[in-house]
Structure formats: C-alpha cells, structure tokens
Amino acid sequence: MFPSQFAYHRPASVDEAVKLLQQDPDAKILAGGHSLLPAMKLRLAAPSALVDLNRIDSLRQIAVNGNVRIGAMTTYEQIYEADDLKQVLPILKETIYQLGDRQVQARGTLGGSLAHSDPGADLTAVVLALDGSVTAVGPNGQRTIPVSELFVDLLTTSLAPDEVITEVQIPRPQGKTGMAYLKHRHPASGYAVVGVAAVITLGDDGNVGAARIGVTGATSKAERASVAEEALVGKPLTADSIASAAALAADGLDINGDHYASADYRRHLVTVYAKRALEQAAGQL
Numbered sequence: 515m516f517p518s519q520f521a522y523h524r525p526a527s528v529d530e531a532v533k534l535l536q537q538d539p540d541a542k543i544l545a546g547g548h549s550l551l552p553a554m555k556l557r558l559a560a561p562s563a564l565v566d567l568n569r570i571d572s573l574r575q576i577a578v579n580g581n582v583r584i585g586a587m588t589t590y591e592q593i594y595e596a597d598d599l600k601q602v603l604p605i606l607k608e609t610i611y612q613l614g615d616r617q618v619q620a621r622g623t624l625g626g627s628l629a630h631s632d633p634g635a636d637l638t639a640v641v642l643a644l645d646g647s648v649t650a651v652g653p654n655g656q657r658t659i660p661v662s663e664l665f666v667d668l669l670t671t672s673l674a675p676d677e678v679i680t681e682v683q684i685p686r687p688q689g690k691t692g693m694a695y696l697k698h699r700h701p702a703s704g705y706a707v708v709g710v711a712a713v714i715t716l717g718d719d720g721n722v723g724a725a726r727i728g729v730t731g732a733t734s735k736a737e738r739a740s741v742a743e744e745a746l747v748g749k750p751l752t753a754d755s756i757a758s759a760a761a762l763a764a765d766g767l768d769i770n771g772d773h774y775a776s777a778d779y780r781r782h783l784v785t786v787y788a789k790r791a792l793e794q795a796a797g798q799l
C-alpha cells in the first residue's frame with residue numbers, strides 16, 4: 515500500500531521545524547515513523563508534508579543529574595542501553611524489553627510514543643506513573659505539559675499542530691521507591707491489551723507515602739487508577755493492602771472492549787496486572 519503524495523522537509527533545528535509546521539497546518543512531524551508511516555500507508559493519515567526531526571541531534575540527549583531529562587527523539591534502543599538511566603529508572607528498560615520488536619525499538623522514539631497517545635502504547639502509562647511531563651516548543655515559545663494533561667483521548671493530545679515535543683522530564687525518585695510495568699501482550703501486534711505501571715514510594719513512617727498506577731490498553735488513553743492509588747496511600751504496604759487496592763484498579767475507568775478482549779475481560783486484566791505490578795514494585799522496597 516502506498517501513502518498519498520507529500521512534501522518532505524528535514525529541518526536542522528527545532529525553530530525551523532516549528533516554522534515549517536506553522537506554514538502548513540496539514541504537515542506532520544516525522545519521528546521514528548513506526549506509527550505515522552503505517553497510518554499513511556493505510557490512508558488513515560494523509561499529511562501534506564512530513565517534517566522529519568531525525569537530523570536534530572539536540573533532541574537525542576539523556577541527562578540523569580537531578581531530574582531525568584530525555585530528548586524527544588531518543589529511541590527506545592538508546593533508552594534501553596543507557597546504563598545510568600537504568601540505575602535511576604529501571605522501569606524504562608523493563609518496559610522497552612516488552613515493547614514491539616528490534617526494528618520498532620531501533621526506530622521508535624519516546625517523544626513519538628507520547629505524542630501519538632496510542633491506547634495500547636506502553637510508555638504512556640509508565641511516564642504517567644512516573645509523574646512525567648513534556649516540554650513543547652511552538653510559535654509562542656516553550657511550555658511544560660504534565661503527561662496527565664497531554665493525553666486527551668484516543669490518538670489525541672493537547673499539543674497544537676505546530677508544537678514540537680523537545681524533551682520528556684521525569685522527577686528523580688526520592689527515598690525508598692519501587693517501580694514495575696507488566697502487560698498482557700496482544701499475540702499478534704505485541705501492543706498492550708492491558709498494561710499496568712506501578713510506582714510506590716514509602717514515607718518516613720514506613721507507610722505508603724505516594725502510589726501512582728498508570729493503566730494502558732483498557733481505555734481510550736493512558737489513565738491513572740486513582741481509586742486504587744488512594745486506597746494505598748498512608749497505610750502499611752502488605753499483601754492484603756495490595757490485593758484490596760488492586761481489586762479497585764479498574765474503578766472509575768471507562769473500559770473499552772473489542773473483538774479480541776471484551777470490556778469485562780479487560781476490567782479483570784486491569785485488576786490482575788495491577789496486583790502483579792504492585793507486588794513487583796513492593797518487592798524492591
């Protein structure tokens with residue numbers, strides 16, 4: 515299958531990319547292309563032009579001093595191989611291990627994954643559970659968007675068409691923090707039928723100080739399982755408290771069904787994977 519005709523631009527800077535996007539409202543950013551190009555070949559997307567960010571080297575940096583900062587064009591493979599990043603946020607490497615295949619890992623980018631907001635993507639839920647945010651640059655300058663406000667709906671974000679995500683920031687975990695991401699993988703596509711990321715931090719009193727649970731695959735966009743989170747905070751972390759909280763993980767979520775997995779089945783999977791992810795995170799404390 516062939517995409518419809520498009521112009522191709524390869525800017526050398528973010529400012530140039532923004533100008534190109536501003537000049538053509540139907541242009542789209544090209545990052546790894548592993549979501550956009552299939553959509554174009556299926557004619558689900560027909561941009562008039564592609565603005566390819568691959569030559570902007572400044573978008574491929576990883577910094578782990580203080581808060582973690584990852585350039586939007588950093589590929590999954592580069593994140594997987596960054597040993598200093600693994601020390602601080604091992605969940606990223608664990609997630610990428612479960613994501614797609616070698617080709618997808620070599621080309622797909624963190625910024626592209628977040629900007630695409632695919633309902634079955636993995637890193638959306640993980641960055642949500644890590645309380646991450648993105649820096650977006652547009653014609654009016656730069657702004658920071660918490661990912662909780664970035665994902666709006668199915669394949670829809672709060673980015674303007676002429677805004678470029680340049681960087682993803684993740685607060686450095688404080689104190690005793692455990693984190694895990696587990697997913698029920700679709701046997702054909704490898705995407706998450708349901709995926710759950712859990713990040714738990716103990717307070718000074720030994721009880722749960724903070725708990726964040728990101729859910730993907732089940733709803734139209736990655737969501738926090740806030741009812742389950744609230745059930746954990748301020749209490750001792752025990753097998754019983756984890757089981758009770760996990761049983762609430764689908765509460766308040768508008769769960770979708772399809773021909774592969776009904777809404778009821780996905781609801782069940784959310785509770786099962788929440789329990790497993792919480793147990794795995796708790797095991798690190």
Ligand SMILES: Cc1cc2nc3c(=O)[nH]c(=O)nc-3n(C[C@H](O)[C@H](O)[C@H](O)COP(=O)(O)OP(=O)(O)OC[C@H]3O[C@@H](n4cnc5c(N)ncnc54)[C@H](O)[C@@H]3O)c2cc1C
Nearest residue numbers: 543545546547548549550614622623626629635636679704
């Ligand atoms: C066979 C296959 C299996 C896959 N399996 C998985 C899986 O298991 N889990 C998973 O999570 N994903 C999976 N993916 C998707 C993959 O992770 C994509 O790479 C990702 O969704 C998009 O990243 P990208 O860099 O390829 O973005 P692109 O495809 O280039 O772009 C995606 C969208 O984001 C926009 N965009 C990209 N970068 C930016 C930016 N910096 N600022 C603003 N907008 C931007 C583009 O304009 C486009 O609309 C799979 C893909 C394939 C082909």
